[in-house]
Amino acid sequence: MSRRARRNHTPAFKAKVALAAVKGDRTLAQLAEQFDVHPNQIASWKAQLEGGAADVFGPGGGQAGRATCRRREVAARQDRRADAGERFFRRSAQQGRPAERKAMIDRTHDLPIARQAEALNISRGSVYYLPRPVSPKDLALMRRLDRLHLELPFAGSRMLRGLLAAEGCKIGRRHVKTLMRRMGIEALYRRPHTTKPEPGHKIYPYLLRGMEITRPNQVWAMDITYIPMARGFVYLAAVLDWATRRVLSWRLSITMEAAFCVATLEDALARHGKPEIFNTDQGSQFTGAAFTGVLAGNGIAISMDGRGAWRDNVFVERLWRSVKYEEVYLRAYDSVSEARVSIGRYLDFYNRRRPHSSLDGSTPDQAYFTSLPIRMAA
DSSP, X not given: OOXXXXXXXXXXXXXXXXXXXXXXXXXXXXXXXXXXXXXXXXXXXXXXXXXHGGGGGSTTOSHHHHHHHHHXXXXXXXXOOTTHHHHHHHHHTTOOSHHHHHHTOOTTSSSOHHHHHHHTTOOHHHHHOOOOOOOHHHHHHHHHHHHHHHHOTTOOHHHHHHHHHHTTOOOOHHHHHHHHHHHTOOOOOOOOSOOOOOTTOOOOOOOOTTOBOOSTTSEEEEEEEEEEOSSSEEEXXXXXXXXXOOEEEEEEESSOXXXXXXXXXXXXXXXXXXXXXXXXXSOHHHHSHHHHHHHHHTTOEEEEOOTTOGGGGHHHHHHHHHHHHHTGGXXXXXXXXXXXXXXXXXXXXXXXXXXOGGGTTOOHHHHHHHTOOOOOBO
């Protein structure tokens, strides 16, 4: 079988695909089929578009500015400075995740791709390599893994492989680990503190141990979860008021990145004021400067779960169980817009009408807006 020829896409085509991804109405799998482009490439163009959008409104946005930029580019080509690699690194290598650093590669830049890859601390080969898209078989396995993870959050790749084997599914442990990484899940249990944070990311201590949380807006929590669809998958982020269980803000995204987490946080702050403490896990979306900067700028104390300690954020985990068993697993969303409408309808029911035994039979809305005297410890 002949190898597919390398294609050079025009900037206009890349912009069209990236805008479709930013719009978020279709999954990466659906966009890949529509535009005949690999899902990883779409995610990369989306990240580049979002990262460079602010430049449109900055210096150089007008006609004279563009001419100045062109003159600077010509001058740079004629007299390439010795510290070009360092300048490129300072401008681009701000986010620690390998996928985000890979998205910073600029194929039109004067600096050779090999030098860019070296400055970003990624393999040159990884810049050209595009892994296979998620197959229908893997999507089915991911749906089953998601159910098993909710039922048995302590199960790691070895146990999950055994459980799948008992159901007649032949799969290797490494493949299970690969799918778990793609879904953003891991076995939840206490472990030695041996993991290192992403470069430039600060890990904050857990502030809620033994604290009495008795009122709305005292503590908020946030997390991300995987949502399976008929074709592909999306990610759901939500901000939860700890004391009353009320969902304050939520968003769906076709990629798991910091930008949509920041947007969800800012929406909650705009609608409901600010909490005293904000708790998350140690995911790179929450430890980066873009996210923690919003919290620090609003004078909010930052708390982070212990690594693998699911009980530190137990109420968000309970929310995910409710969302999936009472909504997601009963559906087969055909589009992102359908998922957004249906999940939004469920979360409205969850806030306004669903009684909670921990709230003495009240709904989250009643507990949040009437400030019931809730007594509990984290």
